[in-house]
Amino acid sequence: MELLQQVVQQLINGISLGSIYALIALGYTMIYGIIKLINFAHGDIYMVGAYIGFFAITQGGFSVVGALLISLVTTGLLGMLIERIAYKPLRRAPRISVLITAIGVSFFIEYTSMYFVSPTPRTFPQMFGDVAVSFAGIVINGQQMLILGITAVLMVLLTYIVQKTKTGKAMRAASFDTETAELMGINSDRIISITFGIGSALAAVAGVLVGIYYNSIDPLMGIMPGLKAFVAAVLGGIGILPGAVVGGLILGVVEALVSGFFSSTFRDAAAFAILILVLLVRPSGLFGKNTKEKV
Amino acid sequence: MFNSKKLRLGLALLGTALISSVLAGCGGQADSNTIKVGANFEMTGNVANYGSATLDGLKLAIDEVNDAGGIDGKKIEIVTADNKSEASEAVNAATKLISDDKVSVIVGPAVTANVIAESQVATDNKIPIIAPDATSPDVTVENGQVKPFVFRSCFIDPQQGTVMAKFAAENLKAKTAVIYVDNSTDYSKSLGKVFKEKFEAAGGKVLAEEAFLAKDQDFKATLTNLKAANADVIFVPAYYEEVGKIVKQARELGITAPILGTDGWDDPKVADIAGADALNNTYFSTHYSDKDESVKPFVEAFKAKYGHMPNVFAALGYDAGKILVDAIKRAGSADPEKIQKALEETKDLKVGTGTITMDKDHNPIKQAVILENKNGDRVMVAKIMPE
């Protein structure tokens, strides 16, 4: 299997992993864009989405699409609930206390889920396992195609919502400046709540897809992907939707290449190294513009 | 705005509160009619599932004895402490069990690193400990000397590694092999070392050695490299969570060579994660086969109490409980040093998964079995007593 085949195979692995990071990163970018909060709990919302999908499929007997929809809706509502209870009262609070609250919410979700669904990992039933396309020794299996497909659909849907609809315009306005947006008659609380809903729903989809792709989930699975998704959001330029997608894909590919050609034990270190490089060289990220602090 | 008064009062507050609460903290003298046994397990943190499974097995063994009237009228009370899957917390939990709860013996923890961390405290306080699942040799022996108060109820890696290396070379006639270990556990790394040594001694050649980390999800990248090496066998001594994914992703990448493993594979979940057909043509060594007649009573008792099949951790927890009870009976008292002596003299004891004799290194002489995963079932291929 010459080098080229190996590289292409790694790229495919990387892009599928990258799409999952992208889905979570979108949530991060939208939420950070509007209320400037690193939502540490976002990774755990992804985990809750995975569990809801798991129970929908195993107990509820739903199909994959059914499970995705259920998880998408329920987790979206959960995201809005969390924003309503934990973050809304702190709208005017100093940044550090909102960040600590996010850490608290993250612990809360992790350990309440661990209490209800027990720490032992749950296994997703086999799905799309047999379907696979392979040419010249390179294999793309069913799950990878599912991930790429659903991610693409969601990207289109999201761009439509943000660019074309009234709510989308309000979201963009609020992300520039919430106070001024309010002066223009935008109910910023409603918009922030919707943003949390959409962001959490996307993370839920990512959760279900990971359940199908790696087919085992556990209550602490959200911590690392949550952080990596933030790296992707920063890499692409925080607050910029296409940036989160591109950042996610780049991160997925880099991780696959590092594990493939160097050693997988340095995979997480590579992700953080990218983060620090980007923050130092181009803090506004690939697509962001450099904003000077006004004196 | 600042002055040095604050420190004085800060420390005064700290000192008084500390003294009062701490004096209240110690108590719990051993009342006469129960024998207190400590259970130091991983209840939270990333290996919580191994810890809680072993504890289930231990509880089963202890309940059996208590229901049958305890040991000459005395009931055994299990005092649990959570070491949060972390070495320093294991020492913390052990110290609590020894100094506060005044236990006579401690069972656990499950993972090697935590047992080694705990063994120091146990030896200092002369409290015997039984490690149910840690198979790495340096749990009981440290640079040549056996640790007097550390015992074990499972076989050790050299035995398991040798059995699998011989099996690959002789039964599967493999000439080349690749090894894929979990870099975050002693268990996996020492098995990899032993296998390489014995496999090369038997004339085989190890083409590549790769590593992954516990909690990894995506192994495709490294497996693609291993596929390129196309060795006769792949040896993956790791726990079922990662093993399931590795086998599944290996088959998806078109790797058909037999994949060999060790007792970490022994859990029904491996089949759920990897899928029955991906598991075909894989073999692993473990402590017992649940098809084995002599093990049936334990499996039935476990299913009756917990409603699901036991995994290897539960079985080993049960064995540790059986060994403990037998030792306390022979010691005839709750005195830790008498129990320690009795543990050393354990001979031909019938436990859940077979019969056990404790050797001079405090490791049990037990049989190892090799199972093959075939169309969703596990067939016993060989039963080997250590030579």
Add this chain to the structure above:
Amino acid sequence: MNLLRKNDLKMLVFSLVLFGVLQVLISERILSSFWQLNLVIIGINIMLAASLNLINGYTGQFSLGHAGFMAVGAYVGVVLTTNFGVAFPVALVAGAIAAGFLGFLIGLPTLRLRGDYLAIATLGMGEIIRIVIMNIQYVGGAAGFKGIPHHTTFAWVFFLMLFTLFFIKNFVNSAHGRACLAIRENEIAAESMGVNTTRYKVMAFTIGAAFAGLAGGLFAHSFYLITPASFTFMQTFNYLIMVVMGGLGSITGSIAGAFVVTFISAALASWPEFRMIIYAVALILLMFYRPQGLFGYMELTNMGFLRKIFKKGDEGNA
């Protein structure tokens, strides 16, 4: 003799008395060894909380890399004592210097960043340190470093904790400390007042990292084995919670925070599932009702009801 110096002496005498009382409790076995170990851990946590407070509380630079510095101090210390037989105090100092140097290296580039970005960048640095250690087989990699001599005693911890608190208190009360406070309050105004903000941010970072390394050395030598898993960013969150609960910018706060948090996790040890849930809820409620923490910017003695008691012996001192 200046009043300020007199107060320091009174402080020292009081601490010696407190130490004597606790040491007697320990040697007379009144304190069970579980609570002895917890005393040592509380002392170490106070050092970590106070040093993190110097960076986050006094200088306003939100760092989440503290566990990484602690790991460096721990591993450098144990390698020196176990493999090279170096004396315990020398190994501790070496560990602190190594961690401080790393704090300097990390401080220089990242301190241009602000708030959230600095938090995530330092978190990333801490994780990189942990992952690098995990891949060095010489120190046992992920499986951990074994055979560490048990050098840490309560006396070592108590006096090094005292040294840490005095160092930070005196630093904060000096012109250099005031420069850090100015940076926290308003960096641009501080710069326009002649404060070389980069130099002081890196200085705070280096000092904080050095003390974290010192605490790491003490931590490592109280356990027979250390693994990289005890130095993750979740550990840093623990110290952050101590500082925030105690009060950002208050040393008494850090002491109280470290005591309360360690005490809660020790007391809840027998209900593992609930420990973290209670912890999380406490954190959220704390941020709602008392975001400035128990002591806020106040030090214990500046509180109203205490001011009267101490007014007489304390006028000249501001």
Add this chain to the structure above:
Amino acid sequence: MRELLKTENVSMVFGGLKAVSDFNIRLGAGELVGLIGPNGAGKTTAFNMLTGVYQPTTGSITFDGKSILGKKPYQVTKAGIARTFQNIRLFSELTVLENVKIAFQSRVKYGLIESVLRIGRYFKEERAIEEEARRLLSIFHLEVLADETAKNLPYGAQRRLEIARALATKPKLLLLDEPAAGMNPQETKELMEMIRWIRKEFGLTILLIEHDMALVMGICERIYVLEYGEIIAEGTPKEIRENPEVIRAYLGGEG
């Protein structure tokens, strides 16, 4: 009169927008000069260039004979230029006394070790700083509020503290950015008195941005007028009042 400050065709471009272009001013030692112009004319940007917060895109700035291009704000302050801000930037959680003490920080000689072990020059220098700071506060009638935290001060007192703090850095040139903003006529009159007094007392050169014409015309000897980043007029208050360009810029007449 010795020339203290000279800027030659200094300009500042923010991504295509020329905020300030060929900004040439001269300040003699001891002068009190005004810098006026409509909002967004680039006055504060000019201040930021003079104090090293922004590096000018083109041109040179010489202060006291030496170029201060490329210098960081804290180096510019050490060179002898102090400033106040349009929106007051006090150290709100610190006390009034400590706000002023920060200014002495760059001239402190005792090192880190001396401050931590409380030996050597620490106590002597701290006492000197304490006295100097209290003396400055008394000049600005803030002595009684010494231990009050800055954020609790009334507006007028906060303004005075900001000026006192700037003076504590012992500057040669003081840049005041709209000191009279938000003040009633009575407070503005007092401010005028104070500016005249500190100029004489501390032998200062002062450059003043201000919208309150009564204040500017009242105390400035010379005035520069800035519009869309360019200097459109320079001269005595009387010349400026009659200059058609200035009237057009301000009143928007055909002019």
